[in-house]
């Protein structure tokens with residue numbers, strides 16, 4: 312039986328993992344109050360006293376716009392927090408599964424990004440996540456980095472929840488229609504992570520990067536239309552350009568991820584974003 316620790320309990324992805332942990336592994340979920348990954352001494356102490364086989368890091372600073380002003384706070388979690396974990400994990404001889412983002416890409420491509428495409432983030436959040444990936448790849452820890460995109464879940468804060476709220480409050484809203492990506496239901500990603508944890512054939516190496524999202528692509532505008540259609544919410548959704556909806560952080564115009572590698576290595580089946588959205592909304 313493997314001992315697995317999940318950091319970032321209470322976040323979208325960790326919440327889905329916690330509900331799914333149906334297998335016979337020994338799971339431990341820790342919130343920031345139980346272990347702050349920025350606290351080097353606490354991390355080192357914790358891992359000295361507790362042995363794990365796999366560390367799944369779902370903890371992150373994820374406030375993309377706020378990060379433009381809170382640069383230090385963002386790097387503290389997304390880079391220094393990872394350095395603290397790596398040191399402790401190396402001494403523990405454990406393995407790491409770390410989650411990263413499509414925002415490591417600048418969005419200038421028009422075909423799906425694969426793991427070998429060069430990363431060039433637009434904003435502080437993306438830069439901090441890429442810095443986190445780099446220390447993982449430069450460490451001695453056997454690890455998997457999963458980049459995902461447009462994550463949503465029934466738990467925590469996300470675009471779907473925001474649309475449901477404002478769609479019920481307003482008659483007219485505007486949503487950006489010139490940024491393309493793929494929504495990812497955190498439940499599907501959690502199932503994929505469990506499949507990876509249980510895989511017996513995979514040979515772990517240092518910093519093996521994979522891309523994962525749901526199948527298909529859309530704009531935020533199309534995503535919003537589908538949310539309202541499935542939820543029977545009557546609201547006018549105007550198409551906006553990125554220039555008409557300025558945000559502090561620049562988002563990639565196109566961030567579709569090529570998922571061939573994770574499919575080939577782990578035999579992952581993908582659900583279309585549309586079907587996964589229906590599944591999520593049934594639970595709302």
Ligand SMILES: NC(=O)c1ccc[n+]([C@@H]2O[C@H](COP(=O)([O-])OP(=O)(O)OC[C@H]3O[C@@H](n4cnc5c(N)ncnc54)[C@H](OP(=O)(O)O)[C@@H]3O)[C@@H](O)[C@H]2O)c1
Nearest residue numbers: 319321322323324343347348370371373410412459461462
């Ligand atoms: N959300 C997206 O659209 C998206 C897209 C692509 C990739 N990702 C990546 O996917 C992963 C999971 O994202 P998510 O949406 O599940 O994130 P989330 O809902 O924002 O959850 C992140 C969790 O990390 C915790 N945390 C923050 N600082 C911490 C610290 N110093 N020590 C320990 N825990 C800390 C947070 O606790 P508090 O809430 O108490 O601060 C929160 O529970 C992240 O790596 C993220 O970068 C997310």
